[in-house]
Amino acid sequence: MAVPPSYSDLGKSARDVFNKGYGFGMVKLELKTKSSSGVEFTATGSSNTDTGKASGSLETKYKIKDYGLTFLQKWNTDNTLGTEVSMEDQLAEGLKVALDTVFVPNTGKKSGKLKTSYKREYLNVGCNIDIDLSGPTIYGWAVLGYEGWLAGYQMAFDTAKSKLSQNNFALGYKAGDFQLHTNVNDGTEFGGSIYQKVNNKVETSVNLAWTAGSNNTRFGIAAKYQLDEKTSIVAKVNNASLIGIGYAHTLRPGIKLTLSGLIDGKNFSAGGHKVGLGFELEA
Amino acid sequence: MAACWGTWTGRHVLSVATGAGAIYLLYKTVADGLSGAPDSTECYRLESPDHQEGVPVEEVLNRKVCEELLEMLRVQQDGRSRSAILRSIARCIYLMDTEKPTCSPEHIELVASCLDDHNQDTKIQALNTLRAFVTRSRFTDKVRDYYPKILDMVTCSRDMGVQLAVLQLLNALPVPPNIEPLLRRTVPNLLGLLQLDNYNIQLQVLRLLVTLSRMEELLPDILNCQVRPEILNLLNNSQPEKLLSEMLLLLEVLHGGCTKPRRQSKSPKSDSCSLYEVLFGENSNLAKHLMVIFVHPDLTVQVQACKLIIKLQLHVLNADIAAALSKHSAGSAALNHILPSVKSAS
Numbered sequence: 136m137a138v139p140p141s142y143s144d145l146g147k148s149a150r151d152v153f154n155k156g157y158g159f160g161m162v163k164l165e166l167k168t169k170s171s172s173g174v175e176f177t178a179t180g181s182s183n184t185d186t187g188k189a190s191g192s193l194e195t196k197y198k199i200k201d202y203g204l205t206f207l208q209k210w211n212t213d214n215t216l217g218t219e220v221s222m223e224d225q226l227a228e229g230l231k232v233a234l235d236t237v238f239v240p241n242t243g244k245k246s247g248k249l250k251t252s253y254k255r256e257y258l259n260v261g262c263n264i265d266i267d268l269s270g271p272t273i274y275g276w277a278v279l280g281y282e283g284w285l286a287g288y289q290m291a292f293d294t295a296k297s298k299l300s301q302n303n304f305a306l307g308y309k310a311g312d313f314q315l316h317t318n319v320n321d322g323t324e325f326g327g328s329i330y331q332k333v334n335n336k337v338e339t340s341v342n343l344a345w346t347a348g349s350n351n352t353r354f355g356i357a358a359k360y361q362l363d364e365k366t367s368i369v370a371k372v373n374n375a376s377l378i379g380i381g382y383a384h385t386l387r388p389g390i391k392l393t394l395s396g397l398i399d400g401k402n403f404s405a406g407g408h409k410v411g412l413g414f415e416l417e418a
Numbered sequence: 419m420a421a422c423w424g425t426w427t428g429r430h431v432l433s434v435a436t437g438a439g440a441i442y443l444l445y446k447t448v449a450d451g452l453s454g455a456p457d458s459t460e461c462y463r464l465e466s467p468d469h470q471e472g473v474p475v476e477e478v479l480n481r482k483v484c485e486e487l488l489e490m491l492r493v494q495q496d497g498r499s500r501s502a503i504l505r506s507i508a509r510c511i512y513l514m515d516t517e518k519p520t521c522s523p524e525h526i527e528l529v530a531s532c533l534d535d536h537n538q539d540t541k542i543q544a545l546n547t548l549r550a551f552v553t554r555s556r557f558t559d560k561v562r563d564y565y566p567k568i569l570d571m572v573t574c575s576r577d578m579g580v581q582l583a584v585l586q587l588l589n590a591l592p593v594p595p596n597i598e599p600l601l602r603r604t605v606p607n608l609l610g611l612l613q614l615d616n617y618n619i620q621l622q623v624l625r626l627l628v629t630l631s632r633m634e635e636l637l638p639d640i641l642n643c644q645v646r647p648e649i650l651n652l653l654n655n656s657q658p659e660k661l662l663s664e665m666l667l668l669l670e671v672l673h674g675g676c677t678k679p680r681r682q683s684k685s686p687k688s689d690s691c692s693l694y695e696v697l698f699g700e701n702s703n704l705a706k707h708l709m710v711i712f713v714h715p716d717l718t719v720q721v722q723a724c725k726l727i728i729k730l731q732l733h734v735l736n737a738d739i740a741a742a743l744s745k746h747s748a749g750s751a752a753l754n755h756i757l758p759s760v761k762s763a764s
Contacts, residue, residue: 154476159513160483160506181479185506186486324555346555351590353553375512375550399509407505 138229139259139280141252142287145305146316149328152340152357156369156381158411159397160184168418173198184409215239221250229255257281270295283309285316323347336361376400391415477514484510488525497537504532504543511550526551526560533567538577545583552590562594569600573607578616585611585622593629601630602639609643609693612652617661620652624664628671637675641694649696653707659716666711666722669704672697673729698730705730 140147163181170176180191192211198204203225209217221233233250252261263274271294278287285308291301307316312332319325328342337360344353357371369381381395393413399405484507491503507529511521529551532544548564551557568591571584593601608630611623630636652665676698697704708730711723 157476158479161479183483183486185483185503186490188486190482346558349552349555349558349592351553373512375509377509377512379513397509397513402505405505407502409509 137280138254138256139278139285141254141259141261142276142278142289142303142305145278145285145287145307145318146314146328146330148314148338149316149330149340149342152330152338152359152369153342153355153371156359156367156383156393157371157379157395157397158381158393158413159379159395160409161411161413163411163413165413165415167416214241227253229253267295272300274301278305280309285309372400389417391417480510480513484514484521488521488528491532492528497535497540500532500535501537501539501543504529504540504547508543508547508550511547511554514554521551521557523557523560526557530561530564530567533564533571538580541571541575541577542579542583545580545587549583549587549590552587558592562591565591565594565597566600569597569604572604572611578614578619581611582616582619582622585619585626589622589625589629593633598633598635601633601636605630605636605640606643609645609649612649613646617658621661621664624661624668628664628668631668631671631675634675637672641672641676641692643693644691645693645696646691647696647703649693650703650707653704653711655710655714659714659719662711662714662716662719663722666719666726669697670722670726670729673726673733677733 158181161181161183163179165180166176166178168176175196177194177196178191179194180189182189190212192209194207194209196208197206199206203223205219205221205223207217207219207221209215216238217236218238219233219235221231223231226232231250231252231254234247235250236245236247238245247266248263249266250261250263252259254260257280258278259280260277261275265272265274273292273294274290275292276287276289278285280286285306287303287305287307289301289303289305290299292298293300301320302322303318303320305316305318307314309315314330315327316329317325317327324344324346326342326344328340330338330340332338337358339358340356342355345351353374355371355373357369359367359369361367365385367383369379369383371379376399378398378400379395380398381393383391383393385391391414393411393415395411395413397409397411399408487503487507487510491500491507494500494503526548529544529547532540535541535544545568548561548568552561565588568584568587571580572588575581575584605627608623608627611619612627614620627640631640653662657665672693676694696702705727708723708727712720712727714720714723
């Protein structure tokens with residue numbers, strides 16, 4: 136059995152079919168470049184058609200492979216500076232330690248998180264601690280994998296209140312072209328997803344969510360179709376009759392165009408449907 | 419030589435000056451940040467796009483858009499703009515993948531404040547947005563605090579769009595405790611809405627009545643409500659199967675509630691125009707209407723009609739048996755050992 140994924144990556148394949156390739160109500164531009172010294176730059180700008188607000192971010196990543204170090208710095212138009220320093224496979228094989236800090240120069244507000252994770256065959260565990268002097272919150276998770284079966288547990292413990300604020304379980308099965316994922320959050324919220332790679336061109340996904348004591352059930356169906364090596368179409372619909380469609384085309388190597396639309400199936404004549412445009416450049 | 423030396427020295431001086439300036443600026447930024455007093459003692463937790471583990475960028479952006487829209491709603495006064503913003507907020511919530519959106523209870527209050535808007539469309543969108551919030555379990559209790567106000571809108575509003583949105587929201591919300599007095603006052607209005615020629619409203623009213631009929635405290639009040647005999651005209655084969663199905667379910671629940679043994683004070687009164695008398699009274703035409711429904715093309719409706727007919731006939735049969743037994747002293751003793759349904763039927 137390969138190394139199992141982290142808890143937050145359980146069911147990721149199904150979520151990706153639902154989330155990737157869409158950008159409703161947004162015009163987005165993303166630029167990725169890499170310098171000769173190995174520093175990666177990612178600049179993103181987006182404008183929301185609903186709110187009319189524009190935002191941007193700049194991210195730089197630098198890796199020192201000999202020491203297993205990665206430096207990541209981010210700045211966005213909300214004037215927040217994020218810095219993450221991580222070290223992987225140095226103290227022990229499979230062990231990753233990272234320090235993640237966020238700083239707002241305008242207000243002086245700052246926060247930090249110490250993240251550790253250890254992965255090996257059959258096991259993936261992690262622990263994050265918010266660096267908060269008034270009482271840190273400890274996040275822990277563990278995933279066991281055996282013969283395709285995956286079982287995970289995630290918790291969050293607020294030391295200030297001495298209370299378990301999160302108590303989640305997950306169980307799933309992962310085969311080559313099929314993934315099943317189920318989860319229970321805090322004993323009340325049930326969810327599940329199924330992902331299937333039908334063939335090399337088609338991927339489908341279904342997700343369900345239900346809360347105990349409520350008659351509200353959420354579900355959605357999504358599919359991705361790879362027209363050819365440069366073009367893909369994605370579509371999804373949920374129980375609120377919101378229909379999403381996305382079209383992505385690689386104009387030439389490193390230049391990708393994404394068009395997306397959201398249609399409100401229940402109130403089609405009321406208008407207010409959304410469109411989105413994305414442009415990704417990679418050097 | 420002197421020229422080369424000058425160029426070399428100038429270049430180095432420039433480099434040193436630039437480097438020193440950069441270091442000084444960096445020091446000032448860090449020093450100001452560490453010494454600056456934060457606005458609150460709580461640690462500010464900011465998650466920028468790509469910064470949240472396991473959460474796709476699109477999901478993070480969707481949450482951010484939702485927050486921005488809620489902020490816009492706070493400042494926007496124009497009715498049309500507010501209804502457009504509310505519609506977008508509802509969509510954002512329906513699109514959110516996670517069970518824990520970043521909205522707060524204060525946002526629920528903000529949306530609920532739009533229920534008082536003069537613009538009918540704003541009211542409708544506010545109700546629809548609250549219904550979107552109800553799909554997230556952490557907000558259900560907060561929205562439920564507004565149940566009395568929402569219930570009041572059923573009686574106060576004359577706009578069909580508002581009435582439909584109110585009913586849809588009431589059907590999505592669990593009934594809060596200790597609200598029976600208010601529900602008792604609303605039930606006659608609900609039965610009145612049933613007589614409107616609007617399929618969507620009738621369907622939502624029936625669903626709500628089914629929920630309320632399952633509440634033992636309310637059942638006698640529902641059965642004692644004054645209605646016109648024409649209410650049974652809803653049971654005809656020209657009605658859509660969903661409506662018929664809900665109507666039959668309501669009749670089944672009402673009948674089931676009638677046959678349960680209860681205290682005398684909670685029994686329905688025999689009133690010529692009460693719902694009880696129209697449905698289950700001696701002069702009721704319910705059986706005739708059910709026989710017509712029995713030949714409906716939809717199988718589910720047929721099965722439901724058949725079940726209800728059998729239950730009604732069994733009830734009548736039990737009543738006859740109980741009446742016959744009670745005439746003889748031995749029969750009265752035997753009656754005490756028979757199932758409560760037979761005793762209550764007498």
